[in-house]
Amino acid sequence: MSRTSLQCRECKKEYETAFKYICEDCFGPLDVKYNFSRVSKEAFSNREHNYWRYFEFLPIEDKSNIVSIGAGMTPLIKADKLGKKLGLKNLYIKNDSVNPTFSFKDRPAGVAISKAKEFGLSAVGCASTGNLASATAAHAAKGGFPCHIFAPSDIEMAKITQALSYGANYIAVDGTYDDANRIAAQIGDSKGIGIVNINMRSHYVEGSKTLAFEVAEQLDWQVPDQLIVPVGSGAMLNAICKGFEELQTVSLLGNVTNMHMIAAQPHGCAPIVDAFKKKSKDVTPVENPDTIAKSLAIGDPGDGRYVLKRLQQYNGFAEECNNEEILDAILLLAQTEGIFTEPAGGVSISVLQKMVEQGKIDTNDKVVCYVTGNGLKATESIMEGLQKPKVLKANVAEVSAVVN
Numbered sequence: 001m002s003r004t005s006l007q008c009r010e011c012k013k014e015y016e017t018a019f020k021y022i023c024e025d026c027f028g029p030l031d032v033k034y035n036f037s038r039v040s041k042e043a044f045s046n047r048e049h050n051y052w053r054y055f056e057f058l059p060i061e062d063k064s065n066i067v068s069i070g071a072g073m074t075p076l077i078k079a080d081k082l083g084k085k086l087g088l089k090n091l092y093i094k095n096d097s098v099n100p101t102f103s104f105k106d107r108p109a110g111v112a113i114s115k116a117k118e119f120g121l122s123a124v125g126c127a128s129t130g131n132l133a134s135a136t137a138a139h140a141a142k143g144g145f146p147c148h149i150f151a152p153s154d155i156e157m158a159k160i161t162q163a164l165s166y167g168a169n170y171i172a173v174d175g176t177y178d179d180a181n182r183i184a185a186q187i188g189d190s191k192g193i194g195i196v197n198i199n200m201r202s203h204y205v206e207g208s209k210t211l212a213f214e215v216a217e218q219l220d221w222q223v224p225d226q227l228i229v230p231v232g233s234g235a236m237l238n239a240i241c242k243g244f245e246e247l248q249t250v251s252l253l254g255n256v257t258n259m260h261m262i263a264a265q266p267h268g269c270a271p272i273v274d275a276f277k278k279k280s281k282d283v284t285p286v287e288n289p290d291t292i293a294k295s296l297a298i299g300d301p302g303d304g305r306y307v308l309k310r311l312q313q314y315n316g317f318a319e320e321c322n323n324e325e326i327l328d329a330i331l332l333l334a335q336t337e338g339i340f341t342e343p344a345g346g347v348s349i350s351v352l353q354k355m356v357e358q359g360k361i362d363t364n365d366k367v368v369c370y371v372t373g374n375g376l377k378a379t380e381s382i383m384e385g386l387q388k389p390k391v392l393k394a395n396v397a398e399v400s401a402v403v404n
Contacts, residue, residue, distance in 0.1 A: 004059050006030040006202055009306070017059070019119045019194070021202045030202045031242075032059045036250050041221060049073045051107055051210035057246055058111055058210075059203045065118040067143035071099045071106035072210055076218040076368070082336040082349075086356050090366045092224075094215055095339055101134040101162065102374035103295075103342075104211065104236070109135035111207035112196035113143050121194040125149060125169075127184035128197075129177050129232065129295045130159030131373050136196055137166035148193060150184035152177055155294050158377045176289065178300045201235075201302075208236045212243025215368055216253055223256050225365040228352045230344045230372055231263045231272055231318075232296040234303030241310050261316035262360075263307055264351035266291035266326060266343070272304050276311060276318035283308070292323045292381040293343035295373055317360055321350035327385035329353065330375065340375035343382070348372075 006015040010028030021030050039056050047053035051072025060066060075095045083091035096104035109132060116124050125148035126136040133149045140147035149163050153172040164170050173180040181198070188195035196204045215224065223244065229237040241261065247253040265273045269289035275282065283304035289297035301307070311318060321329070329349035334340050341349075352369050355361045375382055392398050 003035055003061060005033050007033040017061075019121070019199070021199055032202055032206050034059075034246070036246070039250055039252065041252060044217060051110075051207070051214070054210055054213045057213065057243075059206050060111070060114050060118060062118065065114050067113045067117060067139050068110060069100045069106065069138055069142050071101075071110055073214060074098050076215060077337060077339070079337050079369075082333065085332070085336060086353060087363055088356065088361065088367055089364055092215075092219075092366070092368045093333070093337060093339060094211065094368055094370045096211070096370065096372050097339065097341055097345065097374035101131070101138045102377060103131035103135065104208070104370075104372040105131040105135035106138070107210050108132075108204045108207035108235075109139050109196055112136075112194070112200045112204035113139040113145065115200060115203040116145065116194040116196075117143055119194070121192070122146070123148065123191075124194040124196060125184060125188065126196045126198075127151070127177065127181040128163075129297055130155040130377065131295050132197060133163035133168070133170070134159060134166070137163045137168035140168065141166045148184075148187070150180040150187075152180055156378045156380065158379065162377070176287075177298050178285070197233075197235075205235045205239045208239035209243030209246070211236065211370065212240045213247065216244065216247055219366070221253060222366065223253055223259055224368045225258070226260045226262060226355070226361050226367040228262045228264055228348050228355070228367070228369040230293075230296055230348045230370060231265050231307060232298040232301065232344075234263075234272060234301045234307035236370075236372075237261060237263055238303050238306050238310055241314065257314075259314050260360075261310055261314040262351065262355055263311060263316065263318040264347045265318065265320045266293035266296050266347050267320045267322040269293070269297045269299060270320040271299065272301060272307050273318040273320045275304070275308055281305065281308060291326075291343075292378075293326060293347050294378070294381075295342065295344045296347060317355065319351045319354050321347055321354065324385075325350045327382065330382055331385070333371070334375070339371060341371045342373040342375050342378040344373050345371035345375075
């Protein structure tokens with residue numbers, strides 16, 4: 001008997017696991033459903049130090065199909081110095097900027113590429129704002145797949161360089177992420193290519209659940225009070241909720257209903273925040289995103305509606321921050337905790353600050369803030385907020401004058 005099936009998120013119709021992602025009856029998205037067996041906390045004590053340690057909760061039937069580059073089990077840092085500045089006694093930073101391709105996207109990409117191998121697909125690809133391009137290309141290289149990347153032409157050069165270095169066929173689209181996504185969807189379906197975040201999305205999003213599993217295990221199987229999640233498509237926030245719920249289902253965690261989910265978006269591309277503040281159930285797309293947080297510049301978020309449902313379910317909030325606030329937050333995190341994040345992580349930290357200022361987070365709350373990508377991927381935009389170093393002659397007296 002298969003460990004998994006697919007179930008429509010809307011009408012709940014079930015399907016056998018297959019290379020499909022949309023319900024035939026109502027066109028709703030399909031989610032992976034598991035036949036869980038009991039797992040004890042002790043079972044994890046001697047397992048591999050990456051996210052495949054949670055194999056029972058991931059949609060691969062046969063371990064021989066796993067394509068791994070060692071991602072996951074990233075640090076959960078007790079951020080005492082930053083916490084003190086913000087007035088928080090129990091602040092934790094989940095630092096996913098240290099994954100092999102330097103973002104959380106290694107999690108969903110690795111699961112999707114492994115599933116492509118299990119399905120026997122001949123090629124893979126993705127639509128990307130940058131981080132997923134690198135993660136998909138790296139896993140495709142490891143798994144021996146041809147890889148096709150569809151991305152807006154104006155993303156950070158470091159991300160383009162990284163994806164190209166893995167040998168991907170990189171298609172730079174003169175348009176927005178949503179344009180690249182539309183083209184990738186049509187080409188993936190017509191050519192039978194596994195586009196990880198489109199026609200393999202049901203399995204792909206399961207990788208992001210491991211951000212819940214690791215935090216729970218690193219907190220000694222305690223449920224956080226507040227979780228701040230940067231939001232682009234919304235898939236990660238939804239998956240984190242699903243992850244905590246599955247841990248409760250198998251009795252690894254207690255009641256998760258008291259968690260508060262906080263969605264963080266950048267001003268200039270904050271359609272979910274706009275909908276939340278208007279108390280609307282519908283997300284109005286942003287046609288031309290304008291933000292330095294390019295990895296969150298998804299104007300038409302695929303899981304936007306479901307993020308709003310999660311915020312309601314978990315008594316959460318949604319907040320935005322502007323470019324200046326993002327850059328300030330990047331420097332605040334770097335100069336207190338020694339963590340250098342790209343603008344998406346700056347969005348998390350900035351929104352964390354705002355939630356504290358608005359009284360939405362209490363001093364003693366156990367707070368987890370997700371930092372999802374590395375600052376080295378976006379140095380051009382970050383450098384704009386920094387003072388350029390002054391060049392001095394190689395002269396001890398001259399240099400000594402500026403060293404206090």
